[in-house]
Structure formats: C-alpha cells, structure tokens
Amino acid sequence: MQLSSDSITNGQPIAATFAAGNAEGFAPNRNPQLAWHDVPAGTRSFALLCIDPDVPTVPETVGRQDCTVPRDQPRAHFAHWAMADIPADVRELAAGSCSDGFTVRGKTQPAGPAGSRQGLNDFTGWFAGNPDMSGQYLGYDGPYPPFNDERVHRYFFRVFALDVAQLALPDPFTAADVLRAMHGHVLAEASLHGTYTLNPVLA
Template sequence: MNKSGRVVPADLPRIEFAHWLMIDIDAGVRKLAEGACGSGIVARGKQHPPGPVGSRQGINDYTHWFADDVDMAGDYYGYDGPCPPWNDSIVHHYGFHVYALKLTRLDLPARFNLADLRRAIAGHVLAQAVCVGTYSMRAAG
C-alpha cells in the first residue's frame, strides 16, 4: 500500500473496514452536524470522541491497522474517515448503516468492535438503512 511506482491492482481481494461504530443513540436524534463526532485521524486514536448525549462509540478498524506502528498504535474510537491508498486503482465504497433496534441500550463493554456490535444486535433489528458514498485518492482520468 502507498508505495511509489506501484498501483494496488483492481482485482486484489478487498476487506471490510469499519471507520465508525456508534451505539445507544436516542431515537429522537435526527442528524449529526458535520464534524460533531470528531474530524481527522489522531495519532494513537481519539479516546473520548463527542457524540449525541447517551451514545457510545466503539473502536474502529484503524485500531488494528496501526497496531504494529510505534507512533500510531492505540485504540481508535469515533469516526476516522476515508483514507484509501493513494495508489489504489479503484474507487472505494463507504456504507453508513443505521439500525432501529428493539433495545434502547446494548449490552456491550466500553471497548467493543464491529464483530461485538453485530452479535449484540442480532435478533433485535426492527429496521435498517444504508447510505453509500464513494471516494478515491487518485485523480480522475
């Protein structure tokens, strides 16, 4: 990734990467202001990112991505946005998933990841929606 003179091939298998996990959002919350839950990646991760009253945020996949980097390793809570490799040959797709649950609070520890979240909501989803955006670091053309 990100090596001069190399391009990430379009047929390289891709992985799911969680950029943000937020739970226990009050049903009355209708929107989040731009930047309200943090902006930019913070070395070693954001420890207490802001969010709607009562909400909690889990660790995103930058936690594992930077695990072996002495300067960046840490628990990455909150939103850390799109940052595809600048030498990737494809446009990346980012899905924002929202779930309406039968529960008002999930039984999860303070440090939870996407797998934990999926297990906790299983059997409790009333409705769901997804909005997909695209992004690339490569110039068009």
C-alpha cells in the same frame, strides 16, 4: 426508514472535508451530517456503522510507488465508525459534531449524543505495528484509501433502529461486536454510501 445527508450525495464522491486523508496527508476528518426519518414504532435506540468493503488484503502492496494495488485483488471490510445506544429521540448528527480533525493515536473521548457509546474503528488494527501511530481509535475516522489503489473505495453509512435501549457490548467494542449484539433486535435499517479515492488516475 430513510437515511439522508447534506454532506454526501448517495453514490457520489465524498468531499475531503469528511475524509481522514488527502493527497497532502491528514484531512479535516469531520463526520458527515446524517439524518434519519420514518422511524418504526417501538424503536428504543439506534446503532450506526460506516464500513468500507474495498480494503486491500495484501498489505505489502499498499502505498508503494513501484506498483499498484490490483483492482481484482481480494478485498476486506474496514470499519470507519461504530456507535451504539443512540437514544430513540435522536434523528440527526450534525457535520463535525462527532469528529473534527484527525487525532494521532486516536480520540480518547469522541463526542456523540448523550448516552451513546463510540466503538473502536479499524485504524486501531491498521496502525497497531506503527510506534508513532498506534493506539485505540474510537469514533469516526474517515476515508484514507491507498493512493496506489486501482479501485475506488465505497463507504456505506448504515443506521439501524433497534428494539432495545442498550446493546450488550464489551468495553471497548468493535463494529463486529455491534453486528453480533443487535442480531434479532433490528426493526429497520437505512443506508447510503459515498466514494473516495486518492489515486490521481481515478480522481
């Protein structure tokens, strides 16, 4: 199976159009166009994840003018998108079809292919202690790395072909729930990644 995008060139910088944040604040936050090909026989649904593996693990260093987030600081995964039960006949998500703009407190009913389910992304936990921003962030919310991070962040879009039409998931569910539920059901996987930074020294 192959994954391609008219919006992202594999391994190259992601345009701010597809990010949640830019140097001025919130960005257009449109989901990128994605298309997958060479789907294996027996596919009954697809799952989609977008993961940033470069997120700082020391929150106190994030977003400060008086210091940077060291490049060698240990990093964690941050889910920007989790979608399950994408019907087997779907082969493409158009740019902006699932997200077009950033919604404070999160999108309550994000768009997606008929029959699909959108999970929580990790902005839910990131903003949990902020009374102005807290909420359930469902669907796609794109890159918004710290401006003081010494590391360029990578964003991996992964599509999985599954041998089940629906995954056994809680409501709401997370990317971790999808990974657990599809164990033993993956027929094929395809991925691509782009990069993004708000650090002017790295841009």
